[in-house]
Amino acid sequence: MPPKKSNLNNASSNGSRRKRVERAQQLPEQIETRNAAQRIRTAESRAQESQEQRDERLQQNITRTRAARERNIATVRVLDRQRQRISRSLTRASFVRLAFEYAPDINYSAHSKIAIGGMDKLHRQSTEHAGIHTRCDDLRIFKAKTLGRLYTVHPKQRECFYLRWLLVNVPGPTSFEFLRTVNGRIFNTYQDACRELQLLEDDNHWDLTLADAALTSTPNNIRQLFAIILTTCYPSQAQTLWEKYKNCMTEDILHRIRQTNQCQNIDYTPEMYNEALVLIEDVCVLISNLPLNHCGMPSPNRPATDLVNTDLQRENQYDHGSLATIIMNSEPLLTAEQKIIYDRIMLAVVAEQGGFFFLDSPGGTGKTFLISLILAKIRSQQKIALAVASSGIAATLLDGGRTAHSTFKLPLDVHNKPDAMCNNKKNSGIAAVLRKSSIIIELFRNTAAISWEASVVVEQDTWADVLSGYKSP
Numbered sequence: 175m176p177p178k179k180s181n182l183n184n185a186s187s188n189g190s191r192r193k194r195v196e197r198a199q200q201l202p203e204q205i206e207t208r209n210a211a212q213r214i215r216t217a218e219s220r221a222q223e224s225q226e227q228r229d230e231r232l233q234q235n236i237t238r239t240r241a242a243r244e245r246n247i248a249t250v251r252v253l254d255r256q257r258q259r260i261s262r263s264l265t266r267a268s269f270v271r272l273a274f275e276y277a278p279d280i281n282y283s284a285h286s287k288i289a290i291g292g293m294d295k296l297h298r299q300s301t302e303h304a305g306i307h308t309r310c311d312d313l314r315i316f317k318a319k320t321l322g323r324l325y326t327v328h329p330k331q332r333e334c335f336y337l338r339w340l341l342v343n344v345p346g347p348t349s350f351e352f353l354r355t356v357n358g359r360i361f362n363t364y365q366d367a368c369r370e371l372q373l374l375e376d377d378n379h380w381d382l383t384l385a386d387a388a389l390t391s392t393p394n395n396i397r398q399l400f401a402i403i404l405t406t407c408y409p410s411q412a413q414t415l416w417e418k419y420k421n422c423m424t425e426d427i428l429h430r431i432r433q434t435n436q437c438q439n440i441d442y443t444p445e446m447y448n449e450a451l452v453l454i455e456d457v458c459v460l461i462s463n464l465p466l467n468h469c470g471m472p473s474p475n476r477p478a479t480d481l482v483n484t485d486l487q488r489e490n491q492y493d494h495g496s497l498a499t500i501i502m503n504s505e506p507l508l509t510a511e512q513k514i515i516y517d518r519i520m521l522a523v524v525a526e527q528g529g530f531f532f533l534d535s536p537g538g539t540g541k542t543f544l545i546s547l548i549l550a551k552i553r554s555q556q557k558i559a560l561a562v563a564s565s566g567i568a569a570t571l572l573d574g575g576r577t578a579h580s581t582f583k584l585p586l587d588v589h590n591k592p593d594a595m596c597n598n599k600k601n602s603g604i605a606a607v608l609r610k611s612s613i614i615i616e617l618f619r620n621t622a623a624i625s626w627e628a629s630v631v632v633e634q635d636t637w638a639d640v641l642s643g644y645k646s647p
């Protein structure tokens with residue numbers, strides 16, 4: 175087979191450069207003639223090829239094409255990753271930094287068309303209406319094609335939430351201090367400033383709710399109701415509500431102390447209120463994983479490690495009767511393959527061997543069935559089996575399942591941060607649960623390989639950190 179001509183476009187010699195220039199100056203007819211001659215030459219040379227030469231040529235073509243495709247795919251992936259990284263870093267830009275970009279000379283509240291959040295969408299819609307478009311341009315709020323973006327802040331991030339609220343309501347602020355200044359008085363917090371400006375809904379509704387409950391419910395129920403209000407309704411003056419209804423929420427404790435001491439003259443004491451606060455905090459931690467001081471309330475006086483009990487209690491609260499039923503019904507049904515895996519994992523748990531097991535199989539082949547049985551078996555032995563999943567939906571498949579992100583405080587963008595660590599302290603509740611766990615089962619469903627691999631690496635580092643000095647992961 176004649177040697178393949180070198181590609182002129184890749185050559186950098188004077189000759190090839192001259193040829194390229196000549197070709198660039200050719201007329202279409204000349205190009206057509208040249209191409210026709212080239213086709214004839216190729217056909218002639220191929221006609222002279224033996225079968226082996228033809229096969230070799232085709233093989234080379236295939237290899238070249240594959241290599242080129244792989245190069246292209248690799249380039250596209252690299253570019254894609256870069257683009258994602260840039261877009262994520264923009265999305266993660268801190269709210270406070272964005273607050274600095276706020277244009278202080280604009281009265282945002284005066285413009286009904288300014289929405290918080292999907293500004294890009296708004297602008298795109300607005301361009302279809304000439305009137306609004308002109309108005310957007312006139313506003314000159316932000317450069318380029320967007321109207322601008324003030325990030326959504328969850329009320330849980332209290333001060334950030336109130337700062338944002340002030341930013342969209344106070345015209346012409348010149349500094350953060352300016353935002354906290356109302357009627358010449360500088361407030362310590364943005365929340366106080368919001369309250370002074372009457373931007374917050376008052377707690378009248380929650381006041382009436384608690385007053386109603388105080389008449390009809392037990393102290394335990396009122397505490398639970400109060401915890402729900404604190405964690406999900408974000409009252410602006412939680413402490414005032416507590417002060418008003420703390421006696422109703424502490425009545426059972428007072429009653430118990432009076433009974434214990436055989437004395438009906440004992441009155442409420444700070445210790446009793448503290449005990450009630452501890453009980454309320456336990457419920458708050460169960461609902462939102464946040465202690466009371468994150469809900470605008472005073473912290474109860476107890477060692478921080480006592481919070482551990484809530485996590486541990488959660489893992490020890492399984493009903494042993496129903497666990498036994500699960501085991502009794504499911505164990506005999508195990509298939510041969512399931513049995514091998516079941517025995518292998520149970521052996522590792524009983525012998526405290528440690529280790530990692532990856533279970534993968536096509537959908538509907540009984541993974542969840544097997545995992546549920548393993549969880550039930552270990553829990554029935556008074557041991558802790560922690561069940562986590564890659565998503566909230568997946569977590570519902572496992573008894574006592576929680577998301578890995580909430581359990582281990584995984585960073586959201588694990589695959590972007592190779593040195594990321596979970597936000598768990600060694601003396602936290604979940605660290606104690608991890609230390610006492612006989613097994614940690616993590617269910618990954620519909621998760622891209624990169625994300626679950628990255629999650630496991632980060633969790634593994636965290637387990638090693640949390641367990642260091644205790645036992646091997």
Ligand SMILES: Nc1ncnc2c1ncn2[C@@H]1O[C@H](COP(=O)(O)OP(=O)(O)OP(=O)(O)O)[C@@H](O)[C@H]1O
Binds near residue numbers: 507508536538541543
């Ligand atoms: N050994 C078994 N005996 C009887 N039923 C079983 C057994 N193994 C699994 N099943 C049943 O088969 C169905 C599918 O099982 P399961 O949900 O555990 O599969 P899976 O592998 O987790 O599926 P997917 O990957 O789609 O979640 C369930 O109804 C389960 O109860």
